[in-house]
Amino acid sequence: MKIAISTDAGFVSAHFGRCPSFTIAEIGEGKILKVEEINNPGHQPAFLPNFLAECGAKYIICGGMGRRAEALFAEKEIIPIVGVTGKVTEVIEKFVQGKLEAGESSCKPGAGKGYGLEKEECDHSEEDTHLH
Template structure:
């Protein structure tokens, strides 16, 4: 059995891994979802979240924005990841299983330590024009 985690907020892929409060975990067998549940992350920061996912047996992560430290922590935990995904969480997992997931392996969240929320109207390096109130920061 394989476990796939998605950064989660209100049914959508949450766009900032390091600030993710919930993950939706999908149990997959023979390329089909057999169960899913929501888990509160219980912490923040890339190291704590990577350890959290590893402790729940997660093999794969689908997420939006992610920093280089988080990528390193996930790699060290043995978790493969698909950054730059957006849209409904359930649909993104189905797309991964079908081999059609649209993601950007070069997605980097580069605004760490720049005073979150201080610049209006931009997502501080996420490569989008989303307002920070939309959940990306």
């Protein structure tokens, strides 16, 4: 099984679509088999759910995500886990141990920039990009 984590400088990014990269971790038999970081290919309508599905991700872990994005991931049978903060390596370990806890999304529904529409920024500051 693979999980995708929105990543910014080794920490979970506050907003999945605006992260510089994704960490893809392959997990099997209760351990981490492989970890790789890939650049975010861009934030376009429905693109990231398709891209991460092609990468084999079954979960997307991030600080925040809007409702539309959650619905698009659900269509691809990828489970969003939002409201997560901390170092990516620690988040992967917690996931493997079954101890990863979701929180509230750091983004207000419809408040992000994306899908070609200019809107207000998400409900987190630029300084809180990786919420550590």
